[in-house]
Amino acid sequence: MSGLPQLALEQWEPTKETLHLWAQIVGKVRLAATPPQNHWWNAPLYVDTRGLTTRRLRSERSDFDVSFDFVAHELVVRTSGGETNSFPLAEGLSVAAFHEHLFALLTGLGIEVETKAEPFGVPVTTPFAEDTEHASYDREAVERFWEGLRWMDWTLQEFAGWFCGKTSPVHLFWHGFDLAVTRFSGERAPENPNADRVSREAYSHEVISFGFWPGDRKVRMPAFYSYTSPEPAGLAERPLRPQTASWQQPFGSSHLALLPYDDVRTSSDPRETLLDFLESAYDAGATLAGWDREGLRSSWCPTPVARED
DSSP: OOSOOOOOHHHHHHHHHHHHHHHHHHHHHHHHTSOOOGGGTTSOBEEOSSEEEOOOBOOSSOOEEEEEETTTTEEEEEETTSOEEEEEOOTTOOHHHHHHHHHHHHHHTTOOOOOOOSOOSSSOOSOGGGOOSOOOOOHHHHHHHHHHHHHHHHHHHHHHTTBOSOBOOOEEETTTTEEEEEEEEEEEOOOOTTSOHHHHHHTSEEEEEEEEEOOOSSSOSOEEEEEEESOOTTGGGSOOSSTTOEEEOTTSSSOEEEEEHHHHHTSSOHHHHHHHHHHHHHHHHHHHHTOOTTTTBOSSSOOOGGGGO
């Protein structure tokens, strides 16, 4: 990849919002067609060779998968019986039409899946089958997003290899539309009686999470992020690298380490810049939270020597 693409939110926000809702529809199919896993790891989508995929799902008739193909711009369903069917992703395809096409396609393949057909955790509340407002699809913008995701996925996987404790896959949560990886200290977190059932399971143990999201109505730019949960006292006073990274509170009292995507994209070494940011955020959270830093360091995939100086 010669360089990271521009992903300015204002240049593709209507498409991003439509794609986010389409991803929620597909993600809910995955959630309904997989066994439960800790921390909702059966819910996310994954970066693959041509776009985003559910990976293998189960039904009474056959195994199947659902994928966004951002090369051919299609939504594709494949079954273990060798059947493949698809419909095009294009400008004017509303959330309601996407929902109708997908479930008609599944039914035609003999696959029955029941989902709660409404958005989750986003400002939009219109049920999927009634949403004719969101219908934007800029092919070039989606291709730029896809190009960026491919690079980010590999870089986050490299960072994940520096840690030998429990860690999540690198996956895209359709809740926030963010590509994320999470490290665990191995200790349970104090139970929050006020948290909803999704948050209780997601944060049942001490975590430090890292990721990217393309921006939303509160954070008006694409950015890389990290947070520590439970948040230790003094986290926002810890230094971050590079200097343009900062601690912010866009969603309430908790602090996020944020680094604008454009600061990575325009740096002389984007990979080094992002890895340095991720490591500095981990240093901050793990040190203050009392994690066993040395015990959790990978000996097989150590951090670069230069970073340990």
